[in-house]
Amino acid sequence: MRVRLILAEALSGLRRNASMVISVVLVTFVSLTFVGAAMLMQMQIAKMQSYWAERAQVSVVMCRDDSTATTCVDGAATPEQIAAVDERLKSPALADLIRDVRFESGDEAYQNLLDLYGDEYKDYVTPAQLGDTYWVGLIDPGKSDVITEAFSGTAGVEGVKNQMQYLEPLFSALTVATYIAVGVASLMLIAAVLLIATTIRLSAYARRREVGIMRLVGASNRFIQTPFILEGVFAAFIGSLLAGGAIVAGVHFGVGGYLKDRVTFITDWVGMGDAAVVIPVIIVIGLVLAALSASFAIRRWLRA
Secondary structure, three states: OHHHHHHHHHHHHHHHOHHHHHHHHHHHHHHHHHHHHHHHHHHHHHHHHHHHHHHOOEEEEEOOOOOOOHHHOOOOOOHHHHHHHHHHHOOHHHHOOEEEEEEEOHHHHHHHHHHHHOHHHHHOOOHHHHOOEEEEEEOOHHHHHHHHHHHOOOOOEEEEEEOHHHHHHHHHHHHHHHHHHHHHHHHHHHHHHHHHHHHHHHHHHHOHHHHHHHHHOOOOHHHHHHHHHHHHHHHHHHHHHHHHHHHHHHHHHHHHHHHHHHOOOOOOOOOHHHHHHHHHHHHHHHHHHHHHHHHHHHHHHHHO
């Protein structure tokens, strides 16, 4: 009986403040959609970093005839210098860091270039311009600096390049986009909290006579507050469900139906499994914020 009465009071308040409730639903929906999008973006960045970290290699580029590095004053790397680099790469000191090593001669690099881009490059590039390169796969890509330090300044080595450095600007841009989404989501969540608090105060003011009667008959503060808190929680719950639906639609149509076919260099995309992780989180965020803001608002109003 007590629960039924509380629910009846909450539904009555929702009907009386329908326009404000709709506003709460919409603001919660937009803000939690941004929160979910930011979480999915961070998951996507993590997947991309993991994918490329496993495949990115460190290249030890040997000197060419036209190299200008101080280690290349004698021109192209000699067979002895190439053998010394090969021996150091296979030494026990680097065995725990290196997963595999592949040597690519200038002729092989030239042929790979023609296979990839076509024979029209024959007139512009020669094998001597490409030079010899050792491609080093690391067990832990985060320790690429060890390879750089080991071969920097070595005679016959023009330089050491990490492929991950070319992807860092992309990851940085995506991270900035995530921060922007989080910032917008935070502002929208603040707006939702304030709107919920305002809605609860207006609802309490509209039912001030009923609240006064309940006080006179000895109703506890918890009994009086609960219907108002449920109003805010219910509105936020609807907004959270709509945000969850938007996230599912975005993953299904935006990622699966659009991006996968057009952005081919990314092979590991976020999917429904990731959305299933995000949706409960945003629902909990919505319910907790609504409950706290509504509880704070009605308590302040009852003390006034």
